[in-house]
Amino acid sequence: MLRRYILLNTNKFVNCRHVSQSMLQSTVDEKSGIATVTMNKPPVNSLNLEFLDEINTQLNKLQKDKIRGMILTSGLQKVFCAGLDITEFYNPNPDRLAKFWTVLQDTWLSLYMASFPTVAVINGHSPAGGCLFAMSCDYRVMVGPKYTIGLNETKLGIVAPKWFQDTMVAVIGQRKAEVSLTTGKMYTTDEALQVGLIDESLPDADSALKKGTQFLNNFQRISPWAFKMTKDISRQPTVQWLIDNKQKDLDFVLKFMQSPDVQKSLGLYLQSLKK
Numbered sequence: 001m002l003r004r005y006i007l008l009n010t011n012k013f014v015n016c017r018h019v020s021q022s023m024l025q026s027t028v029d030e031k032s033g034i035a036t037v038t039m040n041k042p043p044v045n046s047l048n049l050e051f052l053d054e055i056n057t058q059l060n061k062l063q064k065d066k067i068r069g070m071i072l073t074s075g076l077q078k079v080f081c082a083g084l085d086i087t088e089f090y091n092p093n094p095d096r097l098a099k100f101w102t103v104l105q106d107t108w109l110s111l112y113m114a115s116f117p118t119v120a121v122i123n124g125h126s127p128a129g130g131c132l133f134a135m136s137c138d139y140r141v142m143v144g145p146k147y148t149i150g151l152n153e154t155k156l157g158i159v160a161p162k163w164f165q166d167t168m169v170a171v172i173g174q175r176k177a178e179v180s181l182t183t184g185k186m187y188t189t190d191e192a193l194q195v196g197l198i199d200e201s202l203p204d205a206d207s208a209l210k211k212g213t214q215f216l217n218n219f220q221r222i223s224p225w226a227f228k229m230t231k232d233i234s235r236q237p238t239v240q241w242l243i244d245n246k247q248k249d250l251d252f253v254l255k256f257m258q259s260p261d262v263q264k265s266l267g268l269y270l271q272s273l274k275k
């Protein structure tokens, strides 16, 4: 059941409905219909099976609730999202890995094709799957200058799946994405702005949230139907491959992730992170 709360959010009191509270906090401003979804899974918002499932469930719920827009952000100090939880890949249980990857596919489809406008307020580092989530929103506002964002998979000795790559191509174009992906480039906020990976850079989280809200306010006079149809037409070429190849993509990941060479690279990378 929905309850009314006064919520302290970025030093401001706002009237909102409190929708859920766990690893994910979701609040909806009653006046604007804008939801703020805050990832809060310390230490780094890594995306494991349970967290992804919660995010996907929440996205579907917001869609049913017919919200007018969503800000996706982080409740952690310096990390937006560290990407997929690498421990899901290391010495994996094949059944769990299959569930994990399927939920990831579904969550990406829900976010990328959300019927409402979405903004990522990137208030911390955003590597790999974190960058994928940010790129899947309709607009990106990043807090600068000290955080980084990018698809760094090659640096882990793994390969960004086709749909990760296609999402980047859709944002920054083929040539820049190719260089970015092959080098596993992590961009500083300024570099990300220059290459078009983010839309705006702000010095602090409060002003970034304000900018995000301003962007969403653009849609107050636009019919939700016209917005959704336009977004569908624009994004359909990027999602179609995964829609047509979900099983093939999953089979590939199961095989790829269980190969000794990939396991060795992942083990070394995990060790380096622990250090």
Ligand SMILES: CCCCC/C=C\C/C=C\CC/C=C/CC(=O)SCCNC(=O)CCNC(=O)[C@H](O)C(C)(C)COP(=O)(O)OP(=O)(O)OC[C@H]1O[C@@H](n2cnc3c(N)ncnc32)[C@H](O)[C@@H]1OP(=O)(O)O
Pocket (backbone or CB within 6 Å): 043, 044, 046, 078, 079, 081, 082, 083, 084, 085, 086, 087, 125, 127, 128, 129, 130, 152, 153, 156, 158, 159, 160, 161, 162, 252, 253, 256, 257, 270, 273, 274, 275
């Ligand atoms: C031929 C055709 C091929 C087609 C290919 C098809 C399929 C390929 C198959 C699969 C592709 C798989 C794609 C994966 C995408 C990903 O998202 S992989 C994840 C990549 N993420 C990273 O590399 C981020 C690593 N983390 C960091 O850089 C930093 O942690 C940070 C985010 C910058 C934060 O730094 P900070 O100093 O604040 O924190 P710590 O580094 O001290 O970390 C704290 C704690 O958290 C653990 N940790 C960090 N990141 C992760 C993670 N992603 N997963 C799990 N755990 C993580 C870290 O180890 C620390 O742990 P502790 O020491 O035990 O406290």
